[in-house]
Each structure stands twice: as structure tokens, then as C-alpha cells.
Amino acid sequence: MHSLLLVAAFLAATNSSAQQAFQLDPSFQVGISSSYVASIQIMNNSNILVTGLTNFTSNDLNDYYGSIQLFEDGSRNATFPAFPLTTGNGELKKWNDKYYVIAGQEVSRLLSNGYVDADFGPMFEDEFFSSLQAGDFHIFNDGRILFSGQHLLDDTVRDFEGIYTLVWFSNEGYLDTTRIHRQSNGRMFEFEAYPEGSVPEVEGKFLCSTQGTQYEGQPVGKVFRIHPDGALDTTYQSPLSNFGWVQVIHPFPDGSALLGGAMKLVGGTDTLSLLKLLPDGSLDLEFQLLDYRINTFFASLTSVNDVHVLNDGRMIVVGNFEFVNEHEHGCIAMLESNGTLLTDQFEGAFCGDYENSPIVNNRYLKGITPAPDGSYYIYGAYHGYHDGATYYPQQRFISRLYGLDVGIAERRALPPLQPYPNPAGGTFTLELPLKAPAPLELLDAIGRVVHTQLLRPGTHSHTVQSALPAGVYLLRVQEAQGVRRGRVVVE
Secondary structure (H helix, E strand, C coil), rough: HHHHHHHHHHHHCCCCCCCCCCCCCCCCCCCEEEEEEEEEEEECCCCCEEEEEEEEECCCCEEEEEEECCCCCCCCCCCCCCCCCHHCCCCCCECCCEEEEEEEEEEEEEECCCCEEECCCCCCCCEEEEEEEEEEEEEECCEEEEEEEEEEECCCCCEEEEEEEEEEECCCEECCCCCCCCCEECCCCEEECCCCCCCCCCCCCCEEECCCCCCCCCCCCCCEEEEECCEEEECCCCCCCCCCEEEEEEEECCCCEEEEEEEEECCCCCCEEEEEEECCCCCCCCCCCCCCCCCCCCCCCCCEEEEEEEECCEEEEECCCCCCCCCCCCCCCECCCCCCCCCCCCCEECCEEEEECCCECCCCCEEEEEECCEEEEEEEEEEEEEEEECCEEEEEEEEEEEEECCCCCHCCCCCCCCCCCCCEEEEEEECCCCCEEEEEEEEEECEEEEEEECCCCCEEEEEEECCCCCCEEEEEEEECEEEEEEEEECC
């Protein structure tokens, strides 16, 4: 298989039509020898917080850690506490200057210095709660969390007894006795909140996936929507059967959503790795359904594990696949906003095999995370990375890429903003149709941002009340397609 991959990569690299915009940073090398990286976060000091099951030796089975910290060059920070798996081996999410992480079957909270936050839980000390299996979690602005999976509750006072799949916790890590916990007849997997500033029809709601067929006693498909309090949103009907699994949910502010994993439509036979649903849950027929494939014994495990949407609407998808529509894209590919494969990007790229056991070869990307400096980190379980032109055998488990935003600049020639009245007395109007929320910024003559406002979708007319002193100000609105600019004079 490797020889075939290398030949295909060489042909792709020598094809004059290929435009490899994404450069691997070979100076970034991670010394992890096994077993997988589940999640990463870029810390305020630019170091990298890593969770998963990591081992820096090739033969010491006792040297596995759940959370570690890496320097910017990929080397391990030996002064940062490295804990066993009970402190974090799953999904990692930032909250203020702290980090929530799946730790075994529960959720833990870490301080920025790597130690467990003593002001949160631990959950297993709660007399009303014990976890059977972890799923996903959402962090609210005040630090409360909503936790999916399968959990046993014994709250006889409020009559929450038995197995629950969606449970609320306080920001101290204890069962939230002010909320209604929810049940389904199968473990709940990924779920995701619609982003702040979404259209009113979905703001505050969640898209959820399940292993079961019912939620709160009502029939649901693989993906369903719930209200902010956890009650089922019966207006949302998805066409997905209960086959397979969902690895990633990416909701958009207009109510639509991308789903990655291994899924089937009701009555369908094809396994779909990436699709898009409209705000009512129906399939977006304009979004291209591509063929993601593995030519090995483990072809049934093909899936898209993560999606990162760029500012211009294009998207990077990573996962467990070797080919996309017969084009070699090993674990990573770029798509247009409508799902069309961009064959001139990541053509011939692939991750090398990581032998986890004599019969299982891992080669997958779990996720992609942007960094403040414009770089992107890809991570998962692999030994060696080929960028379509060069093979880098020392790349393992985490790699750093530059240039994913190449090509955006030429797509940003949007019509200028035309505020009225202009000059204005501090209050003016913008006529701007928006399909998604867009931030407006006003900058003074020396480039300082002096006013910000979130423009909501669904209306053409936006009133801006700035209360700024007299002067000339630059207007800037960031949309998915690019940036609009204009100028207003305040008298």
C-alpha cells in the first residue's frame, strides 16, 4: 500500500496543474511514540496542551499520559505536570484561563499550569451521580456544563433515578438540581450548540446525535435538535437512519449544519462521510456528497472526523480515508463551500501507518485546530506525513501546516459599504443583506477599533448608534465571503 501511495503522491507532485499551497513545518516534530492524540488547545503562551493516550517511549507500558504540554517546536515541556489518564484523555475545551476535558468517564477541569482545578468536582464524589460512559460536553459562559453519554442518577428527592443521557452540572462540578435531566434509549454521542448570534429560530439550541431511536420517549433519528432547556424540538426532522455514528457537528448561524462521520439516509444504502442539513433538518441537495474510501480491510471505518471552515467558506476535512472521489487524499482534503472537492489542494497528501498491534494499522486524523499565528495543527494517530510533494517520516501524531488561507485574498473583492446619512451625527444606517451574523468594526484615523457591533442576519437594514466624537471613521464588516469596507464622517 505504501508503494502505491508514494507513486500516486509523486505523480500528483509532478503534475503542473497541482498548486500545493499548504506547507508542512518540518521544524515542528513531536516525540510521541504511541498511541493517539484526542484533542489539542493552543495556550496563551503559544504552547500546546495535548490530551489523549500518549507515550514518549517505545517499550514502557507504564509511561502513558492523559495530558501533556508541548513547546512551539513540538518538544515536550518536562516542567509541565504530566498526569495519568484520569486527568484527561478525551475532548479538550477552553473556558477563560482553564480547560475542561473528558477524563475517563467524566469531565475534569484543569488549570493553566496543568494541575486539576480543586474547585471543580470531582464528579465521582457527587452522591447523586455516577458515570457509565462519557459522551460529549458543552460549556456555558458561566462555567456550567451539559454532559452527554450514559450516566446513572440517584436523586430520589427530585425523582431522577436510572440512566440519563444528558445531564446538567454546576460550575463546581456537581449535579445541577435546578435543571431537568434527559433520557434516551441509547447513548448520546456528539452534540453542539448553534453559535452565538444565530438566527432566533435556533439561537441557544443544540444539535445532538444518538445511538438510540428515542429521546424523552419520542422517536428521533440519528441527529435531532433540542431546545435550550433540553426538551425535544419537534419541528426538526432529519433524514438520517440510526446506522453508524456522527463524529463532528458544525452548525452554522443560519440554522444549517455540516455532519461528519459514517451515516446513512433512511432507506439508503450508501455510507456518507460528510453531508449538510438545512435549518429544518432536511438534506441540502445542493451540497455535494463525495465518496470517501479506504482500500483496506478496514474500509467500513471510513469517516470524516473534523471540519474547519475557512473565512471564505471553503473547508478542510480530516478523518480516516485514503481517497475522495478516486483522488488520493490521505486523511485530509479541501472542499468548496458546496462540498465540491478541490483537487489541486492536498492531492497526494497522506499520513503514514502507525502499527498499534500486529493486526491493526492506524492512519487517521482526529482533528484540525487553528493557531493565532495563522498556522494549523493536524493531529491523530500516524507515523510520517506526505504533503503531496515530500515525505516527512519524523512527523508523528501532531503536525503544523502553514498556508491554509492562501487563496482567500483574491476572493475578498466585495462591494464597499455605503452608510447613510453620511456625514452622520453618530447614528447611521447600512443596507446590507446578511445570511449569517457579521461583526461590524469602526476604526479611528490611527487604526484603533473604537466601536463594535454584531449585525444580525435576516434583515437588510442595520442601524448603527456609535456615539463617537466628530471625525472620519473606517467601517469594516467581516463576512464569510470576505471583508467589506467603507467610510463614515461623524459631525
